[in-house]
Amino acid sequence: MFCKGIRGKHVLKSESVSWVFGLCIYKFLQIYADDCLLKKVFEGSVDYLQVLDEKGSVDAALFPKGLDDSKIIEMYKFLSFTRAVDAKCISLQRQGRLVTYAPSIGQEATQIGSAMAMRQNDIFVPNFRQHGVFIVRGLPLDKFFLYWRGFEEGNMIPQSVKGLPYIVPVATQLLHATGIAFAQKYENKDSAVVSYVGDGGTSEGDFYEAMNFAGVFKVPLVMIIENNQWAISVPRSRQSATETLAQKAFAAGIKCLQVDGNDVIAVYKAVSDAIADSKNGATLIECVTYRMSMHTTSDDPTKYRKDEEVQAWAKRDPILRVRNYLTGKALWSDAMEASMQDEFKKKIDEAVEKAEAFKPDPKDMFEHLYSFMPKALKDEYDDAVNEKFWQA
Amino acid sequence: MQMNMANAINSALDAILTENPTSVMLGEDIGKDGGVFRVTDGLFDKYGPGRVMDTPLAESGIIGVSIGMAIAGMLPIPEIQFAGFSYLGFDQLVSHAARYRSRTRSTFTVPMIVRMPVSGGVRALEHHSESPEAYYSHPGGLIVVEPSSPYDAKGLLIRASHMHDTVMFLEPTMLYRLFKQEVPESSYEVEIGKANKIREGDDLSIITYGTMVNMVKKVVEKKNLSADIVDLRTINPIDDDAIIKSAKKTGKVLIVHEAPRSFGVGAEISARIAEEAIFELDAPIMRVASPSIPYPFPGYEQYYLPNEEKISKAIDKLLAE
Known part of the structure; x- marks a missing residue:
């Protein structure tokens, strides 16, 4: 029984060895067959671009041609001005002088870098946080404050700015960008469209539809994902299981790139290149940045994220590294900084004063629905005036 | 010329495409196929794929992209294959087409004509017989038109192309081929806003x-x-x-x-x-x-x-x- 047992065990063992061996051969053949017989139909990868690192050193090999120090000083001023405007807005909101406000603190490099990459005829399509883009493109600052004081008149954007107004429903504006880009191509114009969406917006159907139409119609479009890691309280990881947001471009057959969104030079380079190549179709650029402040003034981010996370991103501040770069080259001083901030304060205060002097006329609510005033609407207006619901 | 409503709308679209070089049509199956109701028949051959465009199958996309075109100065004429699918583009219509003029105090406008077959009576499958006129009339900012005869259909459509507004042009499916009527071959307008x-x-x-x-x-x-x-x-x-x-x-x-x-x-x-x-x-x-x-x-x-x-x-x- 013992021997039989040994023998039996032995037999069993050798059987199982050959069984495992057979399985290995089978698996090997299967993998081999997959590799040899199945044709690979698609392969893709996403590049990452950083030019100016956290310490303020530049990668000379990647440094964009034609970008000189005077332009970097200009970038620095725009970055700083955007932050000054944000600070003022938060303060005004706390005093009840603005309605709810969405600050852009931490995301300035994405906005300034992309806006400065645009050529004069390029058109931009923002969501509701691209204050830096409006500033670079020359929106009169009082209009900006007028919008955030809650008046449509703030959206009366001068033609020279070449931009659409702030749009609130997330990602819906991207389709307009594709349509405008289509019109540029249709009319043979040498201009591209630069549009913006957040990381949360990439989960919307309109994000995909806009990219997809752009791919099919091969329009001159640059889609920037301003990935600030948070859609109010929902983290980036909850928006998509993909490793990058840039790779979503593969679903629409357009070009893509991931960029250090806190590096104004990298953003500038990525967007300039995408615009230069826009005749060959659209590009999706994911700018990896961080919302240092709240979603809006109604939000309290301490409820859902840790201070350590915020502090880690503070070390990657988009403005500080440009300042380090400039001081390293002796192009900037404390005295220059102080006089710049004084100038900013004056400019901002003037604009606030002008915006606060605006007196709304309720008639304007009625007059801009159609190209004409329908009688039924006119009656509603007249009734309201006659009833003295407001001082007409 | 004797025309049914489908012929009359086709004739109006032809007139608009000829008159306005910035006008384009976009939608599903409107190109070679001439539309599922053949309303756009022949326009693809006459004006080419650059102006009579088949798009990806996405209604929000069709309307949203049209809004962009309109803002940029073109006259887009999107077709939604059946009104029941226009709800996929509802947000673009009520949140943008209806409001763009007012939110910018007429700095930006959205002149476009959104065409779609509406209503039932033709024993169609689910979602193919909707009557959405109340939805689109409610927010304010959209003009909603629904003709009942070939003559009115052509005149109202041409009128819509001369307005700087978003016009929802609702075409009763049942009337496309119900009867014929004398309709001028030349261009003419029927006033919008008048019963x-x-x-x-x-x-x-x-x-x-x-x-x-x-x-x-x-x-x-x-x-x-x-x-x-x-x-x-x-x-x-x-x-x-x-x-x-x-x-x-x-x-x-x-x-x-x-x-x-x-x-x-x-x-x-x-x-x-x-x-x-x-x-x-x-x-x-x-x-x-x-x-x-x-x-x-x-x-x-x-x-x-x-x-x-x-x-x-x-x-x-x-x-x-």
Whole structure:
């Protein structure tokens, strides 16, 4: 029984060895067959671009041609001005002088870098946080404050700015960008469209539809994902299981790139290149940045994220590294900084004063629905005036 | 030339594409196929794929991209294959097309014509027989037009192409090929915002539009009544004057539409008459409409839709008041 047992065990063992061996051969053949017989139909990868690192050193090999120090000083001023405007807005909101406000603190490099990459005829399509883009493109600052004081008149954007107004429903504006880009191509114009969406917006159907139409119609479009890691309280990881947001471009057959969104030079380079190549179709650029402040003034981010996370991103501040770069080259001083901030304060205060002097006329609510005033609407207006619901 | 409504709309689109070089059509199957109802037949061959464009199958995309084109100065004419699918583009319509002019105080406008087949009666599958006119009239900012004849269809469509507004152009599927009518081959306009008094009478006013106009006309003719028949043609902005004037004249009002009764266009008309002319009525306002339920599968259509008998009985009841 013992021997039989040994023998039996032995037999069993050798059987199982050959069984495992057979399985290995089978698996090997299967993998081999997959590799040899199945044709690979698609392969893709996403590049990452950083030019100016956290310490303020530049990668000379990647440094964009034609970008000189005077332009970097200009970038620095725009970055700083955007932050000054944000600070003022938060303060005004706390005093009840603005309605709810969405600050852009931490995301300035994405906005300034992309806006400065645009050529004069390029058109931009923002969501509701691209204050830096409006500033670079020359929106009169009082209009900006007028919008955030809650008046449509703030959206009366001068033609020279070449931009659409702030749009609130997330990602819906991207389709307009594709349509405008289509019109540029249709009319043979040498201009591209630069549009913006957040990381949360990439989960919307309109994000995909806009990219997809752009791919099919091969329009001159640059889609920037301003990935600030948070859609109010929902983290980036909850928006998509993909490793990058840039790779979503593969679903629409357009070009893509991931960029250090806190590096104004990298953003500038990525967007300039995408615009230069826009005749060959659209590009999706994911700018990896961080919302240092709240979603809006109604939000309290301490409820859902840790201070350590915020502090880690503070070390990657988009403005500080440009300042380090400039001081390293002796192009900037404390005295220059102080006089710049004084100038900013004056400019901002003037604009606030002008915006606060605006007196709304309720008639304007009625007059801009159609190209004409329908009688039924006119009656509603007249009734309201006659009833003295407001001082007409 | 004798044309049915499909021919008339085709002829209008042809006129618009010829007249306005920035006008383009975009939608699903509108190119080589000529549209599922053949309304765009021949336009692809005449104007090419650059102006008569098949798009990806995405309604929000079709409308949203059209909005962008319009903002950039073109005249887009998107087609939604069936009104039931326009809800996928609802947000673009109510959040953007309807508001862009007002949110920018006319700095940016969205001139475009959104075409879609509406209403039922053709035994179509689910979602192919919707009557969405109330939805699109409610937010304000969208003009909503629904013709009842080939002549009106062509004239209203050409008029829409000359306005700087978003016009929702609702085409009753059942009327595409129901009857022919003499329609000029040349371009002409029918005013938007103005109802059409298609019959004069003294005993009652019947206010209707779209698929129901012909049915009402038949009933009134069969019964040999002295009735005002008001065809709204434009749902929004509504022609208050025409409605109120007729109501005051006859003192009896019947409203007939295919869309569900509750919260429908009939409720709006009824309220306006009540506000302006209630003491000049000598009977309660009546409505004939579909029941307040979603459009049923085709097997139940005959029980759902208003028909000549329902209209006739309502008229008898109203006249007996």
